[in-house]
Amino acid sequence: MPELPEVETVRRALAAKLVGRRITRVEVRRSDLRLPLPEDFAARLEGRRVTGVARRAKYLLIGLDGGGVLLAHLGMSGRMLLFDGAPPPPGPHDHVIVETDAGTALYFNDARRFGLMTLSDEGKLASHPLLRHLGPEPLSEALNGPALAAALAGRNATIKAVLFDQRIMAGLGNIYICESLFRAGLSPRRRAGTVVGKRAERLIRAIKSVLGQAIAAGGATLRDHRQPTGELGYFQHAFAVYGRQGEPCPGCDCDVTRTGGIRRIVQSARSTFFCPRRQR
DNA sequence: CGGCAAACCTGCGAGC
DNA sequence: TGCTCGCAGGTTTGCC
Numbered sequence: 001m002p003e004l005p006e007v008e009t010v011r012r013a014l015a016a017k018l019v020g021r022r023i024t025r026v027e028v029r030r031s032d033l034r035l036p037l038p039e040d041f042a043a044r045l046e047g048r049r050v051t052g053v054a055r056r057a058k059y060l061l062i063g064l065d066g067g068g069v070l071l072a073h074l075g076m077s078g079r080m081l082l083f084d085g086a087p088p089p090p091g092p093h094d095h096v097i098v099e100t101d102a103g104t105a106l107y108f109n110d111a112r113r114f115g116l117m118t119l120s121d122e123g124k125l126a127s128h129p130l131l132r133h134l135g136p137e138p139l140s141e142a143l144n145g146p147a148l149a150a151a152l153a154g155r156n157a158t159i160k161a162v163l164f165d166q167r168i169m170a171g172l173g174n175i176y177i178c179e180s181l182f183r184a185g186l187s188p189r190r191r192a193g194t195v196v197g198k199r200a201e202r203l204i205r206a207i208k209s210v211l212g213q214a215i216a217a218g219g220a221t222l223r224d225h226r227q228p229t230g231e232l233g234y235f236q237h238a239f240a241v242y243g244r245q246g247e248p249c250p251g252c253d254c255d256v257t258r259t260g261g262i263r264r265i266v267q268s269a270r271s272t273f274f275c276p277r278r279q280r
Numbered sequence: 281c282g283g284c285a286a287a288c289c290t291g292c293g294a295g296c
Numbered sequence: 297t298g299c300t301c302g303c304a305g306g307t308t309t310g311c312c
Binding site: 002003006034058073074075076077078112114115164166173174175176220222242270271 | 306308
Binding site: 034075076077093111112113114155156157161268269 | 282283284285286288289290291
């Protein structure tokens with residue numbers, strides 16, 4: 001499911017239910033996630049109080065008293081599900097269950113197991129192997145047109161491929177890259193190094209606006225993403241190009257039977273959706 | 281180093 | 297109905 005807006009939506013839901021609560025019980029039902037869970041995972045969590053829930057790129061950072069941090073990534077299919085009453089019987093993909101003194105149960109569910117959970121210390125977060133190479137947050141003030149242009153300078157790969165590189169900017173995935181390039185009017189096949197000046201300005205503004213609107217909509221629900229409380233996100237209805245192959249481009253008023261509408265191509269084994277007339 | 285493909289694992293929808 | 301195939305929102309590795 002999850003790119004930055006979906007993870008941010010999850011963060012907010014977790015923060016509302018977990019902050020200030022004490023963890024009473026942790027059950028590891030399956031420890032072979034993308035990285036194996038630490039041996040003492042449950043023991044290090046039980047009895048701790050949750051001090052905050054933060055996000056870095058697509059990672060969730062659950063702060064604990066005593067300085068520990070539970071680091072979680074949802075991969076492609078990971079979900080965090082919150083239950084206030086009696087939780088349902090765990091299914092085969094409910095890998096970790098965390099219960100609090102407020103009677104809340106949190107299920108970490110991940111069919112494909114590309115997600116992970118691990119433990120770190122607050123002081124070591126910046127140098128943590130999973131976080132250390134991440135580029136700036138797209139929504140941070142520091143990331144503006146000139147900063148983006150500088151990061152893209154000299155890159156000969158396509159802008160689509162380079163935006164996937166989490167070292168350039170961290171948090172975008174296939175959907176929001178497609179949508180941002182559409183809003184910016186840039187072809188996904190353009191060389192990244194040519195995105196300078198006004199183009200870089202347009203691109204960073206597009207990225208920030210798409211992400212901001214997606215967060216406000218509770219993220220996008222494709223297949224199975226939902227918020228931890230069960231509500232659906234609805235930003236998928238606002239997609240201009242993603243998954244809309246053959247549909248009319250919302251920015252052009254040309255005849256779809258002649259132009260073919262939104263195009264789908266494959267770049268580094270991932271689908272790219274774009275309007276060849278509007279994006280250059 | 282840059283750029284790309286494949287691998288990791290499971291589920292689902294489309295098409296036959 | 298039931299099978300096979302292709303495809304899926306991420307990240308890492310390995311190859312050229």
